[in-house]
Amino acid sequence: MPYISNTDAERQEMLARIGAARFEDLIKAIPEGLRLNHSLNLAEPLSELEISALINEKTCQNTCSQTANSFLGAGVYDHFVPAAVDTIVSRPEFYTAYTPYQAEVSQGTLQYIYEYQTMICELTGMEIANAGMYDGATAIAEAILMAVRKNRLLKAILPATLHPEYVKVIRSYTEGTGIELLTVPEKDGVTDLEALKTMMSAEIGSVVIQSPNFYGNLEEMFALDSIIHSQDKPLFIAAIDPIGAAVLSAPNEYHADIVVGEGQALGNSMYMGGPLFGFFASKLDMARQMPGRIVGGTLDKDGKRAYALTLQAREQHIRRDKATSNICSNEALCTLAATVYLSLLGREGLVEVATQSTQKAHWLAAEIAKLPGFSLVYPKAQFFKEFVVNTPIPARQIITKLVCQGIYPGFNMGTYGKPNQLMIAVTEKKTKAAMTDLLNALKEVSHA
Amino acid sequence: MPKTIFEMHSAGRKGVTLPKREIDTQLEQIIPQGYLRKEMAKLPEVSEQDSMRHFIGLSQLNHFIEKGLYPLGSCTMKYNPKVHEQLVRHSCFSNLHPYQPEETLQGALSMLYELQNDLAEISGMANVTLQPVAGAQGEFTGLKIIDAYHKAKGNTHKNKIIMPDSAHGTNPASCTLAGFKVVEIKSNEDGRVDLEALKAVIGDDVAGFMLTNPNTLGLFESQITQISEMIHAVDGLMYMDGANLNALLGIVQPGKIGFDVMHFNLHKTFSTPHGGGGPGSGPVGVVEKLLPYLPIPMVAVKDGRYFFDYSHQETSIGKVHTMYGNFAIMARAYIYIRMLGAKGLRRVSENAIINANYLMKLLEPYYHIQHTEACMHEFVADGTKQKKEFGLSTLDIAKRLLDKGYHAPTIYFPLIIPEAMMFEPTETESKQSIDDFAEAMIEIAGECETQAEMMHEAPLTTPVRRVDDVRAVKVLDLKYEIKD
Numbered sequence: 001m002p003y004i005s006n007t008d009a010e011r012q013e014m015l016a017r018i019g020a021a022r023f024e025d026l027i028k029a030i031p032e033g034l035r036l037n038h039s040l041n042l043a044e045p046l047s048e049l050e051i052s053a054l055i056n057e058k059t060c061q062n063t064c065s066q067t068a069n070s071f072l073g074a075g076v077y078d079h080f081v082p083a084a085v086d087t088i089v090s091r092p093e094f095y096t097a098y099t100p101y102q103a104e105v106s107q108g109t110l111q112y113i114y115e116y117q118t119m120i121c122e123l124t125g126m127e128i129a130n131a132g133m134y135d136g137a138t139a140i141a142e143a144i145l146m147a148v149r150k151n152r153l154l155k156a157i158l159p160a161t162l163h164p165e166y167v168k169v170i171r172s173y174t175e176g177t178g179i180e181l182l183t184v185p186e187k188d189g190v191t192d193l194e195a196l197k198t199m200m201s202a203e204i205g206s207v208v209i210q211s212p213n214f215y216g217n218l219e220e221m222f223a224l225d226s227i228i229h230s231q232d233k234p235l236f237i238a239a240i241d242p243i244g245a246a247v248l249s250a251p252n253e254y255h256a257d258i259v260v261g262e263g264q265a266l267g268n269s270m271y272m273g274g275p276l277f278g279f280f281a282s283k284l285d286m287a288r289q290m291p292g293r294i295v296g297g298t299l300d301k302d303g304k305r306a307y308a309l310t311l312q313a314r315e316q317h318i319r320r321d322k323a324t325s326n327i328c329s330n331e332a333l334c335t336l337a338a339t340v341y342l343s344l345l346g347r348e349g350l351v352e353v354a355t356q357s358t359q360k361a362h363w364l365a366a367e368i369a370k371l372p373g374f375s376l377v378y379p380k381a382q383f384f385k386e387f388v389v390n391t392p393i394p395a396r397q398i399i400t401k402l403v404c405q406g407i408y409p410g411f412n413m414g415t416y417g418k419p420n421q422l423m424i425a426v427t428e429k430k431t432k433a434a435m436t437d438l439l440n441a442l443k444e445v446s447h448a
Numbered sequence: 449m450p451k452t453i454f455e456m457h458s459a460g461r462k463g464v465t466l467p468k469r470e471i472d473t474q475l476e477q478i479i480p481q482g483y484l485r486k487e488m489a490k491l492p493e494v495s496e497q498d499s500m501r502h503f504i505g506l507s508q509l510n511h512f513i514e515k516g517l518y519p520l521g522s523c524t525m526k527y528n529p530k531v532h533e534q535l536v537r538h539s540c541f542s543n544l545h546p547y548q549p550e551e552t553l554q555g556a557l558s559m560l561y562e563l564q565n566d567l568a569e570i571s572g573m574a575n576v577t578l579q580p581v582a583g584a585q586g587e588f589t590g591l592k593i594i595d596a597y598h599k600a601k602g603n604t605h606k607n608k609i610i611m612p613d614s615a616h617g618t619n620p621a622s623c624t625l626a627g628f629k630v631v632e633i634k635s636n637e638d639g640r641v642d643l644e645a646l647k648a649v650i651g652d653d654v655a656g657f658m659l660t661n662p663n664t665l666g667l668f669e670s671q672i673t674q675i676s677e678m679i680h681a682v683d684g685l686m687y688m689d690g691a692n693l694n695a696l697l698g699i700v701q702p703g704k705i706g707f708d709v710m711h712f713n714l715h716k717t718f719s720t721p722h723g724g725g726g727p728g729s730g731p732v733g734v735v736e737k738l739l740p741y742l743p744i745p746m747v748a749v750k751d752g753r754y755f756f757d758y759s760h761q762e763t764s765i766g767k768v769h770t771m772y773g774n775f776a777i778m779a780r781a782y783i784y785i786r787m788l789g790a791k792g793l794r795r796v797s798e799n800a801i802i803n804a805n806y807l808m809k810l811l812e813p814y815y816h817i818q819h820t821e822a823c824m825h826e827f828v829a830d831g832t833k834q835k836k837e838f839g840l841s842t843l844d845i846a847k848r849l850l851d852k853g854y855h856a857p858t859i860y861f862p863l864i865i866p867e868a869m870m871f872e873p874t875e876t877e878s879k880q881s882i883d884d885f886a887e888a889m890i891e892i893a894g895e896c897e898t899q900a901e902m903m904h905e906a907p908l909t910t911p912v913r914r915v916d917d918v919r920a921v922k923v924l925d926l927k928y929e930i931k932d
Contacts, residue, residue, distance in 0.1 A: 176627020
């Protein structure tokens with residue numbers, strides 16, 4: 001049997017030492033009537049060679065975004081991942097280690113988390129970051145919950161421009177907690193400022209704004225700051241793109257109180273959407289209200305620099321039903337990939353990734369808008385690396401046609417009731433040639 | 449400790465090269481200045497070699513499975529096979545986008561479909577959602593399903609979840625998040641659910657009962673049939689925390705012995721690596737009557753074509769993850785199940801149970817063990833003898849183990865055993881490695897007698913000495929202050 005060390009002879013030897021004649025003597029506590037009296041109905045076991053063949057067969061039934069010319073985004077992005085990232089996350093020293101509760105033999109994990117926290121603080125302009133959440137959606141949900149712990153106000157405002165799948169997750173997470181979710185409508189692809197003004201009151205606990213928003217558009221963060229903070233208590237929760245953070249206004253510039261987002265784009269492959277990871281940062285006054293793990297610097301017995309999990313009194317293993325969150329396992333290895341990625345890119349490299357993505361996205365948007373039947377859905381809005389276009393025929397039909405040519409032209413907005421819209425994401429990986437292929441294919445569609 | 453990566457910064461140094469700009473418009477021409485950042489984020493600038501030396505240097509400060517045994521009880525730190533790691537990195541897994549047309553994802557979807565079915569068979573449940581990305585999120589999902597079931601029946605007064613005092617901390621925390629009130633009941637002298645205590649709190653307001661089985665003392669809850677009858681009598685639902693499923697593969701199907709909902713920890717039972725804290729995966733299985741409430745989407749097949757199934761959208765609890773959960777982790781678990789098959793999985797649990805009992809036998813003369821009956825895949829010893837006789841704590845014993853090249857067991861949990869040390873060797877450890885580990889534990893028992901002073905000082909040989917975590921709370925130092 002694979003991965004089971006002991007032979008039958010050794011089993012017998014051990015049973016004898018235990019004082020049991022046979023294995024069944026050890027499970028007497030399980031009433032006989034509850035035990036399975038037949039084998040599980042599973043496929044016959046495979047050897048390593050055979051499983052490799054089977055997985056190859058499965059992978060061959062997929063067409064990945066490397067073979068295809070993909071313009072899919074909508075929350076998961078195909079940015080370039082340097083080879084060195086995988087070298088580190090493939091180290092058993094990192095990937096087979098447990099959560100760093102025994103600090104003396106976990107300094108490697110603890111120190112990289114400390115560095116990760118520092119990098120997230122740099123990108124967001126915040127004072128404290130935790131070791132990560134499950135994904136962008138749960139990070140927002142947890143931010144809303146944290147805001148309630150801070151100001152005890154049970155109403156939260158979500159923007160209509162938020163990722164619709166995030167909204168579903170946030171609903172699941174807040175339903176049982178007595179929080180009321182309100183929605184501020186959109187206007188021209190961004191949050192309607194006038195509408196938000198009328199919604200603000202002393203009862204609002206937090207306002208979530210995603211920028212770039214679901215459509216890729218940039219929200220008016222400075223104007224939103226004035227509106228949200230016109231009241232004393234509401235917290236401004238900003239959900240941002242961590243690559244965009246290299247060039248777009250830093251959340252501390254517009255006085256965000258909590259900053260979260262989806263971190264996958266930082267050095268993690270897409271893996272059909274999982275694992276993802278959420279980053280979570282805030283001002284220091286919420287340190288004791290934070291969800292998740294936090295690493296702090298400290299000293300060892302000899303006065304030497306060391307790291308440890310800190311503020312653990314917030315967490316489920318100590319505080320149980322009064323914990324700030326139920327999170328235990330997070331997406332640690334993904335945050336390691338992000339830390340290595342950010343160290344390799346460095347400050348200028350990340351700016352370059354963001355800049356090239358923007359340049360290419362804007363060029364492509366302008367070119368598509370010239371095609372007959374195509375136009376930008378939100379011509380007035382500013383956008384980062386993703387944009388939505390009106391299509392002459394339903395996007396679903398365009399996607400079906402282009403898949404045969406090896407092109408994934410974008411996200412079908414018909415999913416959310418806008419059948420004649422296509423949302424297109426561009427990263428630094430796209431070449432002009434690849435974008436021209438998309439343009440030619442779209443041109444054919446518009447002629448047909 | 450090594451320098452931080454920020455101290456290695458040298459302005460202009462690069463760790464990666466990017467293609468030349470094909471389109472070189474000024475950023476300010478495409479995005480107005482008012483939207484742009486005023487000051488650069490101060491990320492470190494290092495070469496690739498700098499970065500590799502730094503992170504590999506850090507890695508060498510960790511304990512990990514390939515280095516030595518990891519006896520953490522209830523964490524199931526079994527060996528993580530390497531073929532999983534290689535196969536899952538295939539570009540046609542790693543570069544799949546979740547919104548690709550379904551016809552380009554057939555291989556991936558068929559794998560998820562098979563995994564759903566395999567986990568359903570292993571647990572005896574009607575079907576399984578793969579969406580939750582961690583055990584605690586699985587608990588939360590299961591509790592939402594319980595809530596949805598009661599709401600659908602108009603039982604809005606059912607707001608209590610009962611659990612024993614030996615429960616994992618995530619259980620009560622997940623209940624709070626799902627909007628339930630937690631009622632903790634005492635365990636009996638046997639270390640199991642106290643039926644009298646249970647009777648005393650059962651009422652019409654009970655939504656469900658949450659139980660880890662085998663429990664966190666490593667004991668099978670033998671009265672499970674009576675418990676589930678009592679809970680079902682008030683139309684409550686039985687939730688099983690599957691953290692300890694490694695004891696039951698091919699031996700007991702939880703869905704067939706009274707449980708209505710359970711979560712799996714793929715990163716425990718099904719050998720996916722812990723990653724230093726994650727990513728994990730926490731699928732949830734349910735019995736027939738709860739199928740309408742599973743998260744959307746499920747993976748289904750029709751006429752040989754696999755697809756995301758949203759048909760139960762109206763009754764579903766909704767979503768708990770942006771996409772479909774941790775695909776890369778599920779792929780590893782799928783490979784594991786396919787390589788072991790029914791016989792192999794049964795053998796996993798048998799050997800896990802034998803290994804735990806064997807280790808308990810070896811340690812029994814040296815450490816106090818409250819519940820000495822045969823255990824399942826883990827057992828709880830404690831340091832009360834060493835505390836009473838030599839003034840040494842379980843923490844001292846745990847730290848001394850680090851000196852001997854081992855990770856510590858789970859300590860001070862379950863909360864009901866003073867000075868608890870919970871051991872779970874797992875089936876991947878051989879007799880020799882358990883013998884060696886027991887030898888180390890016995891040596892430590894001796895050192896407690898003869899070298900109490902040294903024991904207070906342990907560990908002596910680890911990369912850092914005992915870490916001051918009180919200071920880490922008092923003097924908050926949560927990020928590096930970048931100087932440049």
